Amino acid sequence: MDSLTITKYNDVHLKVNCSQDIAYELGEYFTFTVPEAKFSPAFKNKLWDGKIRLFHLMRHTLYGGLAHHVQQFAEDRNYSLQYESPNDFAEHPFNQADAMQFVSSLNLPLTPRDYQLDAFIHCVRNRRAVLLSPTASGKSLIIYMLAQYWKSSKVLIVVPTIGLVHQLASNFIDEYGCDSKLVHKIFSGQEKVTDAQFVITTWQSIYQLSPKWFQQFGAVIGDEAHQFKAKSLVGIMENLIVCPYRIGLTGTLDGSNTNKLVLEGLFGPVHKVTTTQELMQDKTLAQLKIKSIVLSYEDTFRQQCARQKPDYKTELRIITQHKARTNFIANLTLSLENNTLLLFNFIDHGKMLRDVIQGKDPTRKVFFVFGGVEGEERESIRHYVEDNQNVIVIASYKTFSTGVNIKNLHNIVFGSPSKSRIRVFQSIGRGLRTNEEKSSAVLYDIADDFSWKSYKNTTLQHFSERMKMYNEEKFEYKIYNVQLKGTA
Numbered sequence: 001m002d003s004l005t006i007t008k009y010n011d012v013h014l015k016v017n018c019s020q021d022i023a024y025e026l027g028e029y030f031t032f033t034v035p036e037a038k039f040s041p042a043f044k045n046k047l048w049d050g051k052i053r054l055f056h057l058m059r060h061t062l063y064g065g066l067a068h069h070v071q072q073f074a075e076d077r078n079y080s081l082q083y084e085s086p087n088d089f090a091e092h093p094f095n096q097a098d099a100m101q102f103v104s105s106l107n108l109p110l111t112p113r114d115y116q117l118d119a120f121i122h123c124v125r126n127r128r129a130v131l132l133s134p135t136a137s138g139k140s141l142i143i144y145m146l147a148q149y150w151k152s153s154k155v156l157i158v159v160p161t162i163g164l165v166h167q168l169a170s171n172f173i174d175e176y177g178c179d180s181k182l183v184h185k186i187f188s189g190q191e192k193v194t195d196a197q198f199v200i201t202t203w204q205s206i207y208q209l210s211p212k213w214f215q216q217f218g219a220v221i222g223d224e225a226h227q228f229k230a231k232s233l234v235g236i237m238e239n240l241i242v243c244p245y246r247i248g249l250t251g252t253l254d255g256s257n258t259n260k261l262v263l264e265g266l267f268g269p270v271h272k273v274t275t276t277q278e279l280m281q282d283k284t285l286a287q288l289k290i291k292s293i294v295l296s297y298e299d300t301f302r303q304q305c306a307r308q309k310p311d312y313k314t315e316l317r318i319i320t321q322h323k324a325r326t327n328f329i330a331n332l333t334l335s336l337e338n339n340t341l342l343l344f345n346f347i348d349h350g351k352m353l354r355d356v357i358q359g360k361d362p363t364r365k366v367f368f369v370f371g372g373v374e375g376e377e378r379e380s381i382r383h384y385v386e387d388n389q390n391v392i393v394i395a396s397y398k399t400f401s402t403g404v405n406i407k408n409l410h411n412i413v414f415g416s417p418s419k420s421r422i423r424v425f426q427s428i429g430r431g432l433r434t435n436e437e438k439s440s441a442v443l444y445d446i447a448d449d450f451s452w453k454s455y456k457n458t459t460l461q462h463f464s465e466r467m468k469m470y471n472e473e474k475f476e477y478k479i480y481n482v483q484l485k486g487t488a
Contacts, residue, residue, distance in 0.1 A: 002018075002019065002022055003079060003082070004017065004018040004022060004070065004079055004080070004081045004082075005018070005082050005084050006067055006081065006082075006089070007083070007084035007088075008084075008085060008089075009059075011064065011240065011241055011246070012063065012240065012241050013061040014062055014063075014070075015060055015061050018060065022079070023055075023057055024057070025077075026062075026070070027053065027055045027057050030054040030055040030062065030066070031052070031053045031054070031055075032051060032052050033050055034051065035259075037050030037051075054261065054262070062265070063264075063266060064265070065267055065268040066261065067089055069264075091125045091126060092124060092125050092126070095121070096121060100117070102145075103120075103145060106148055106177075108177065109176070109177060112138075115133075116137075116138050116141055116145075116273075119131055119142050119271070119273045123142075124149060126269075126271075127244055127246070127268070128246050128247070129267060129269060129270075129271045130249075130263050130270045130271065131247065131271055131273050132250060132251075132270055132271065132272045132273060133250075133251060133272075133273035134251045134252075134285075134425075134429065134432075135251040135426060135428070135429020136285050136429055137274055137284070139249045140171040140172075140175075141171075143168070143221050143223065144172055144176045146245075146247060147198050147219075147221065150219040151182070151198065152218075153217070154199070154216055154218055154219070155218075155219045155221060156201070156214075156219070156220045156243075157198060157222075158201060158203050158206075158221070158222045158233075159200065159201070159202060159203075160202065160203065160224050160227050161375070162187045162374070162375025162378070163382070164202075164224075165185050165186070165187050165200050166185070166375050166376060166379040167379060168200050168223070169185050169200050172200075181196065182197045183196055183200065184200070185200050185201070186200070186201035186202070187201065187202050188204075188205060190205070192206070192209065192213065199217075203227075203230075203233050204232075207233070207235055211241075214236070214240050214241075215241075215242055218242070218243055219243065219245035219246075220237070220247070222247070222249065224249070224250060224426075225249055226252060226253060226263070228248065228266055228267075234262070234266065237267075246267045246268060248266070248268075251425060251426060252422045252425040253270070253421075276288075276473060277473065283434070284434070285432040285434065286432050286433065286439055286440050286441040287441070288428065288432060288440070288476070289442045289477075290442075290470060290475055290476065290477035290478070291443070291444050291445070291477070291480060292466075292467070292478065293445065293446050293482055294448075294449050294481050294482065295325060295328065295449065296449050296450075297450040298484070302451065302452040303452055305318070305450050305452070305457060306452035306455035309455065311458075312458045312459075315457060315458055316346075316416070316417070316459070319417075320348075320349040320416060321349075324484050325448070326352055326353060326356055328484060329342070329353060329413065329415050330353060330360055333353075333392060334357060334361055336442075337390070337410070338389055338408075338410035338411065339385055339388075339392075339393075339406075339410055339411070340391075340392050340410070341400060341412045342392060342393070342394045342395070342413045342415050343395060343396070343397050343413065343414055343415055343416065344395070344415045346416070349415070350370060350395075350396060350415075353394055354366060354368045354394050357392065364392060365388070365390070365391045365392070366394065367385075367393045368395075369381060369396065369399050369400060370399060371396065381393065382406055385408055386408045387408075389408075394415075397418070397423055407434060410440075410442065411441070411443075412427060412441070412442075412443045412444065413443075413446065414427070414443070414444065417462050418466075419465045421469060424469060425473075428443055445466060445477075447460060447466075
């Protein structure tokens with residue numbers, strides 16, 4: 001019988017000892033075509049075939065989090081498989097009583113929910129995992145409990161934005177009672193050397209540091225782990241060669257098997273913590289209503305687009321510069337009660353929306369947030385919205401669709417269209433947090449219909465994709481058709 005032996009290569013990779021024939025099989029098994037690779041310049045210039053190969057044919061190495069996939073590979077082919085050092089891959093003994101005793105020692109001002117405690121136990125037992133838990137499910141408390149449990153190993157916590165560095169540090173210190181001396185924040189211009197046990201950083205601040213810098217950490221926790229597909233983020237994880245504890249957290253995976261396997265390889269197998277529907281049913285999250293507004297354009301505009309057949313980028317430019325559309329979104333936003341988040345894609349579009357809204361109502365408190373706004377100012381805006389009413393935040397998807405925690409947010413308006421599953425669900429998550437006076441939230445999903453006969457515009461097709469997403473998640477939605485009056 002053909003056989004394979006798995007051994008630990010380091011804390012990044014495992015090694016599969018097997019014949020070269022089986023190695024070729026593994027190479028094929030762990031080779032995947034990257035979604036939308038055909039749009040890559042490297043693919044277009046024939047410098048890359050559009051595939052990711054996770055198994056190294058010469059070294060016989062594979063990301064350490066994929067051991068369970070090797071086991072499945074062997075079972076499917078009736079190959080024998082063994083682990084050279086089983087303890088390297090076995091569960092760590094840790095039960096609910098152990099977890100409750102440890103959590104009690106933290107003297108937390110709140111009690112972890114059952115699913116948070118279960119996620120904590122799973123991570124301690126397995127040392128590796130991607131926790132799939134929706135926005136507003138309390139991921140920061142899970143991170144804090146894990147950081148405290150592994151603090152003797154020194155913990156690196158990687159987040160995508162400066163705002164999340166400040167927010168997570170604030171959660172640790174202000175909400176969970178952590179000693180501020182244990183927490184060090186790294187972002188642009190901040191000191192990289194520290195004795196603090198918890199280092200919270202953006203990936204942009206550390207990805208170019210020497211491999212030696214990463215050797216101080218025994219645990220890494222990646223928040224918004226779906227972003228760890230990028231080359232620089234992968235580089236960070238590969239530098240952590242003496243880091244046995246590896247946990248990623250995300251509210252959404254993009255549905256791509258390729259990206260899922262890269263994440264599992266870097267961290268560990270996906271573990272579903274809870275779902276948005278479960279949290280809405282038990283009132284942990286706000287009840288979400290979606291009002292999908294389809295803007296119908298005038299016939300002359302439709303015919304013009306049908307003749308030109310603009311590509312996707314041109315189509316986005318056309319609709320974001322359409323004055324009647326901008327005017328409609330501005331009027332809608334100003335008509336909404338309580339606090340509203342209006343999301344945009346391009347800075348010029350965001351500025352246009354801001355100027356029109358402020359021109360219509362100069363007395364309304366409006367914040368404009370994009371990449372050029374410093375992290376501390378974003379945090380200040382977040383606190384202001386928490387403490388006030390009838391505030392409008394006009395923000396780019398990149399700065400406010402991911403991770404930002406605002407409980408006092410009642411309305412979300414999609415000012416720019418998107419088909420990205422991650423972006424859509426992360427953006428929805430901004431409105432799902434509850435407070436004493438809020439139990440529901442409304443999403444206004446703006447779609448654009450300028451189809452004509454057989455021609456169907458791309459962004460309208462993306463709207464159909466969003467409808468499929470809402471149906472999959474069993475979200476309540478209603479479609480409203482609005483005739484858009486006026487020209488571009």
